[in-house]
Amino acid sequence: MNDTPVSDIETLLMACQFGDGQFPSGAFGFSWGLEGLVTDGLVGRGDLVPFILGQVDGRWSGFDRVFVAHAHDGAGDEAALCGLDAGVETYSLASAQREGSRRAGAALLGIHARLGTPGAAEFRKLVSAGKTPGHAAVALGLVLAGAGLARGPALALSGYGFVSGLTTAAIRLGIASHIDMQQAISAARPVIAALAQSPVLPIDEVSSFSPLTEIAMMRHGARSMRLFSN
Helix, strand or coil: CCCCCCCHHHHHHHHHHHHCCCCCCCCCCCCCCHHHHHHCCCCCCCCHHHHHHHHHHHHHHHHHHHHHHHHHHCCCCHHHHHHHHHHHHHHCCCHHHHHHHHHHHHHHHHHHHHHCCCCHHHHHHHHHCCCCCCCHHHHHHHHHHHCCCCHHHHHHHHHHHHHHHHHHHHHHCCCCCHHHHHHHHHHHHHHHHHHHCCCCCCHHHCCCCCHHHHHHHHHHCCCCCCCCCC
16 A cells, blocks of 8 residues: 555545546446346436436445445455455356456556556456456555545545446436436535445445346346447
8 A cells, every 4th residue: 555645636636537537447348237227218318317326325335335445444455355355256146247347357457557556466466366356346445545545535436436437328328418427426426425434334244235237237148239248
């Protein structure tokens, strides 16, 4: 972990850099079940804000946020990080979700290893050697800690990336405009800000409840025409 303190301005600039849609985080090819829900007519125009808020509450708050926080705290502890990684693998029921998370994590570790972010190259070697899956939430917590971002801003960035990825997918799927996207992000922003500063559950109390999106991901591989990987 990078022990060098980061100023407020540097924190803001770092969040802008890592949260930018042009940052090669590896998440561009994933809709996390949204494509299937749109195809089945379960999510359409006008549904984006409630869908996003539901995903923040049902998935990110009790699952991704928890793993990012603990990975941030455990940066530098190989055994702890591998244990967290195994937890994400176990609790991710849909194979498409597991595979997408691994691919996104690999991309994130790859770019941060090339950027020289402390801890990224070492953990990437463990992933490459097959010693740990390298899931996105664990990779994100690790690299943001290595970059010197405090836990609160790191969680805020995680939440923003989660929402941004879903809203970008909604635009590509044709159910939202760029204004719709910004309205959804604005609606989610105070929720994410509050959660980023809230206590984090221990790993054995992690939870996720987004059954429709998980079912959509399970069915996704059988569809003949797909825009996204999951």
